[in-house]
Amino acid sequence: MIKAILIFNNHGKPRLSKFYQPYSEDTQQQIIRETFHLVSKRDENVCNFLEGGLLIGGSDNKLIYRHYATLYFVFCVDSSESELGILDLIQVFVETLDKCFENVCELDLIFHVDKVHNILAEMVMGGMVLETNMNEIVTQIDAQNKLEKSEPPVMEVHLQKSTLLERKRFLHL
Amino acid sequence: MVVSSLKLQDLIEEIRGAKTQAQEREVIQKECAHIRASFRDGDPLHRHRQLAKLLYVHMLGYPAHFGQMECLKLIASPRFTDKRVGYLGAMLLLDERQDAHLLITNSIKNDLSQGIQAVQGLALCTLSTVGSAEMCRDLATEVEKLLLQPGSYVRKKAVLTAVHMIRKVPELSNIFLPPCAQLLHERHHGILLGTITLITELCERSPAALKHFRKVVPQLVQILQTLVTTGYSVEHSISGVSDPFLQVQILRLLRILGRNHEESSEIMNDLLAQVATNTDTSRNAGNAVLFETVLTIMDIRSAAGLRVLAVNILGRFLLNNDKNIRYVALTSLLRMVQSDHSAVQRHRPTVVECLREPDASLSRRALELSLALVNSSNVRAMTQELQSFLESCLPDLRADCASGILLAAERFAPTKRWHIDTILRVLTTAGTHVRDDAVANLTQLIGGAQELHAYSVRRLYSALAEDISQQPLVQVAAWCIGEYGDLLLEGGCEETEPLQVEEEKVLALLEKVLQSHMSLPATRGYALTALMKLSTRLRGDNNRIRQVVSIYGSCLDVELQQRAVEYNTLFRKYDHMRAAILEKMPLVERGGTQDEEAKESKEAQLSEAALVPTEPQASKLLDLLDLLDGTFGATQPPPALEPSPGGTLVHLLDLPCASPAPASIPNLRVFEREGLQLNLSFVRPPGTPALLLITVTAVNTSGADVTHFVCQAAVPKSFHLQLQAPSGDTVPAQGGLPVTQLLRILNPNKAPLRLKLRLTYNHFGQSVQEIFEVNNLPVEMWQ
Numbered sequence: 001m002i003k004a005i006l007i008f009n010n011h012g013k014p015r016l017s018k019f020y021q022p023y024s025e026d027t028q029q030q031i032i033r034e035t036f037h038l039v040s041k042r043d044e045n046v047c048n049f050l051e052g053g054l055l056i057g058g059s060d061n062k063l064i065y066r067h068y069a070t071l072y073f074v075f076c077v078d079s080s081e082s083e084l085g086i087l088d089l090i091q092v093f094v095e096t097l098d099k100c101f102e103n104v105c106e107l108d109l110i111f112h113v114d115k116v117h118n119i120l121a122e123m124v125m126g127g128m129v130l131e132t133n134m135n136e137i138v139t140q141i142d143a144q145n146k147l148e149k150s151e152p153p154v155m156e157v158h159l160q161k162s163t164l165l166e167r168k169r170f171l172h173l
Numbered sequence: 174m175v176v177s178s179l180k181l182q183d184l185i186e187e188i189r190g191a192k193t194q195a196q197e198r199e200v201i202q203k204e205c206a207h208i209r210a211s212f213r214d215g216d217p218l219h220r221h222r223q224l225a226k227l228l229y230v231h232m233l234g235y236p237a238h239f240g241q242m243e244c245l246k247l248i249a250s251p252r253f254t255d256k257r258v259g260y261l262g263a264m265l266l267l268d269e270r271q272d273a274h275l276l277i278t279n280s281i282k283n284d285l286s287q288g289i290q291a292v293q294g295l296a297l298c299t300l301s302t303v304g305s306a307e308m309c310r311d312l313a314t315e316v317e318k319l320l321l322q323p324g325s326y327v328r329k330k331a332v333l334t335a336v337h338m339i340r341k342v343p344e345l346s347n348i349f350l351p352p353c354a355q356l357l358h359e360r361h362h363g364i365l366l367g368t369i370t371l372i373t374e375l376c377e378r379s380p381a382a383l384k385h386f387r388k389v390v391p392q393l394v395q396i397l398q399t400l401v402t403t404g405y406s407v408e409h410s411i412s413g414v415s416d417p418f419l420q421v422q423i424l425r426l427l428r429i430l431g432r433n434h435e436e437s438s439e440i441m442n443d444l445l446a447q448v449a450t451n452t453d454t455s456r457n458a459g460n461a462v463l464f465e466t467v468l469t470i471m472d473i474r475s476a477a478g479l480r481v482l483a484v485n486i487l488g489r490f491l492l493n494n495d496k497n498i499r500y501v502a503l504t505s506l507l508r509m510v511q512s513d514h515s516a517v518q519r520h521r522p523t524v525v526e527c528l529r530e531p532d533a534s535l536s537r538r539a540l541e542l543s544l545a546l547v548n549s550s551n552v553r554a555m556t557q558e559l560q561s562f563l564e565s566c567l568p569d570l571r572a573d574c575a576s577g578i579l580l581a582a583e584r585f586a587p588t589k590r591w592h593i594d595t596i597l598r599v600l601t602t603a604g605t606h607v608r609d610d611a612v613a614n615l616t617q618l619i620g621g622a623q624e625l626h627a628y629s630v631r632r633l634y635s636a637l638a639e640d641i642s643q644q645p646l647v648q649v650a651a652w653c654i655g656e657y658g659d660l661l662l663e664g665g666c667e668e669t670e671p672l673q674v675e676e677e678k679v680l681a682l683l684e685k686v687l688q689s690h691m692s693l694p695a696t697r698g699y700a701l702t703a704l705m706k707l708s709t710r711l712r713g714d715n716n717r718i719r720q721v722v723s724i725y726g727s728c729l730d731v732e733l734q735q736r737a738v739e740y741n742t743l744f745r746k747y748d749h750m751r752a753a754i755l756e757k758m759p760l761v762e763r764g765g766t767q768d769e770e771a772k773e774s775k776e777a778q779l780s781e782a783a784l785v786p787t788e789p790q791a792s793k794l795l796d797l798l799d800l801l802d803g804t805f806g807a808t809q810p811p812p813a814l815e816p817s818p819g820g821t822l823v824h825l826l827d828l829p830c831a832s833p834a835p836a837s838i839p840n841l842r843v844f845e846r847e848g849l850q851l852n853l854s855f856v857r858p859p860g861t862p863a864l865l866l867i868t869v870t871a872v873n874t875s876g877a878d879v880t881h882f883v884c885q886a887a888v889p890k891s892f893h894l895q896l897q898a899p900s901g902d903t904v905p906a907q908g909g910l911p912v913t914q915l916l917r918i919l920n921p922n923k924a925p926l927r928l929k930l931r932l933t934y935n936h937f938g939q940s941v942q943e944i945f946e947v948n949n950l951p952v953e954m955w956q
Contacts, residue, residue, distance in 0.1 A: 047497045126298075126334065147253045
């Protein structure tokens with residue numbers, strides 16, 4: 001079972017946090033901090049597996065992580081998951097993000113965190129792997145986005161955006 | 174004024190624009206105030222946007238509980254946009270500990286039967302993430318219906334939701350077991366993946382389900398076969414391997430089904446062999462499948478040849494360059510070290526190599542596996558390796574490594590001397606990381622190995638002379654030097670180099686330990702006691718030792734002070750007993766704080782001999798003691814003793830029951846003179862049978878006050894007496910408030926109690942002194 005999925009940047013700022021077991025808000029933040037602390041200490045050429053921190057269950061659980069440029073993707077799992085399998089899962093997740101966002105970078109994750117949640121929900125549900133076929137996932141996401149767009153829009157006053165952000169391509173796969 | 178609300182992106186931009194943490198907090202608090210106001214106004218159009226912003230700040234760690242009810246409203250809305258954000262909010266904010274949690278049940282129920290698969294998907298997702306037990310019970314039938322309807326998207330989600338429901342409410346297994354057979358026939362990989370997970374969960378929970386599903390082993394084998402031999406299918410392949418996730422799940426289920434079951438294992442054999450030999454191991458996906466295959470082979474009743482193949486694959490992986498592969502190989506070997514010990518032993522050299530890895534995760538795994546592989550034939554070599562690892566490893570591994578080495582040494586030590594050497598080396602290298610009982614274990618070990626006393630004390634002396642900072646080492650060394658100091662000075666010991674040790678150097682070393690700021694209080698206690706013991710072992714005069722001991726009599730540490738004072742008294746008053754008290758300790762029984770207990774009993778003896786010198790009435794009590802000493806049954810009628818028992822003295826015996834309970838001993842009037850009466854009442858607390866509490870009460874019924882009233886008591890030598898301060902020293906006239914005083918008597922030997930009392934006071938203008946023994950003490954007081 002997957003206990004938690006965390007994405008944070010090189011400075012520990014959370015970009016996505018999803019917990020599949022009930023933890024209080026304080027504990028959640030502590031877990032994010034503890035995980036960042038453990039993961040950021042790792043060198044570049046060591047293995048991608050770590051013992052879980054105390055808050056998330058200690059030695060019964062593992063942190064399986066991948067570092068892409070400025071982002072850490074960390075899956076916290078218990079002993080029933082295949083470690084190498086989860087590594088592949090992280091890769092599939094990132095590739096799916098890439099397909100949905102067209103050359104995804106950290107800014108995409110920052111500004112569209114709700115969309116990232118939706119994509120993740122198509123892959124992992126209730127702590128279990130739901131779907132690993134990238135095409136299926138992308139098809140579903142597209143259908144849902146279409147459904148949203150087809151609904152009558154909300155009346156609103158647009159704020160003038162003062163600057164157009166330059167999007168840097170950070171993520172290399 | 175219409176305040177237009179920020180879009181999510183705008184808020185995020187603002188937050189990113191903040192330069193400091195305080196600024197960020199300000200921005201967010203301002204926005205949260207807007208959001209709260211908007212929720213209060215009940216604006217339906219912007220609600221989803223407000224909640225989206227709230228969820229964002231929640232991720233950053235700010236409170237968002239006031240959004241819980243909004244999630245409910247959004248979920249109930251007919252718009253998909255609203256539902257999407259609402260369900261996401263429910264998953265993030267409404268776990269089962271919240272009060273509002275149950276309220277989403279109805280909405281989920283409605284959405285499940287709606288028919289729009291995106292909406293059904295949302296509902297199932299939320300249910301499987303935060304669904305509580307009651308919710309699962311309520312909605313089980315809905316989910317069951319969805320399992321069998323045609324759309325594959327909803328079905329795969331329904332299957333995984335069923336897994337969650339079974340985890341929460343195990344009884345629901347009955348509902349979800351029957352559909353599994355049909356679901357296995359599906360071609361859709363998502364449904365298959367979910368179904369395998371469901372069957373795995375069912376089998377793990379119930380042996381009956383396990384038996385039931387053994388029937389599908391051939392079908393599983395068929396599915397796996399198709400996957401393996403299909404060839405390149407773009408849809409599901411990862412690095413050229415067809416749906417490795419599904420393969421891994423099937424292999425895991427096969428493992429559970431084939432465990433301890435010959436027939437099922439037989440069916441799987443060929444396929445497992447095929448997968449083990451044909452999987453492409455150049456990429457991670459293939460390795461994932463291969464590992465799972467190896468684990469399955471080792472767990473089921475597979476053919477011998479297959480097992481050898483599996484272990485060899487693992488051995489090969491241990492040598493792989495990829496660190497992840499090595500990590501998983503070490504983990505797998507650890508899992509099978511109990512069941513296939515000899516097979517794993519063959520790879521011991523490679524495992525030991527992995528100890529030298531700089532990667533902390535790998536070396537930790539290697540350490541666990543190495544410790545599991547130690548046996549009586551390889552203990553010397555392995556301990557050597559582990560010791561060198563201990564010297565260079567990371568601090569967080571040190572404690573585990575040290576205790577692992579000590580444990581292995583205990584189980585497999587070939588000789589006592591090797592054992593002592595090993596422990597000594599561990600204490601020198603990683604003294605601060607060993608467990609507390611290492612000191613006790615080592616002293617017990619040394620104490621028991623009489624032939625090695627000389628050897629041990631020399632080695633410990635040399636180690637101590639080099640370094641006095643490692644506390645466990647210092648404690649053991651101090652103890653040893655104290656006990657076997659005479660052997661240290663003797664000279665020739667054939668097992669070590671000849672070491673000429675002078676008395677002065679030994680004393681200087683112990684004093685250094687005493688004075689060092691690195692020494693813990695317990696260590697200093699050891700050193701002081703060792704010094705004391707040396708006073709009988711060394712040949713020189715004891716002036717130096719006496720000096721140290723008397724200096725420490727005014728030490729700030731209470732424990733040390735007490736020891737020093739007692740040892741001082743030992744020198745001054747009881748010198749004739751010193752040699753007997755300080756002679757070599759007998760071997761202590763194993764278990765618990767045997768060292769501390771031995772010390773405590775010695776201390777107790779010393780304190781009884783010195784009678785707690787801080788007692789102010791010490792000298793007077795000693796006089797009284799002499800009166801009691803050995804003269805039992807002597808008729809010494811003390812002067813002016815009032816009518817002896819049997820006369821007009823009324824024993825205020827409450828009519829006792831046939832066998833009074835230990836706590837209720839009758840009171841006793843022991844003295845009466847001119848209106849002043851002295852009564853004793855007794856309590857024996859049930860928890861401490863050796864303890865007797867006596868309350869002395871002085872009542873004055875005469876017309877004049879009794880002033881300067883002092884009561885003293887004495888008991889025979891085997892008892893321990895403590896007088897607490899009296900409530901006052903004036904007993905007012907006319908039966909006024911009596912003066913009370915508590916006596917605590919410890920009687921560990923259950924000897925018959927004798928009690929002598931001495932009273933001095935002024936009454937009617939005269940000073941009075943009375944000394945008398947209390948007779949007729951009831952036997953319940955000491956039995």
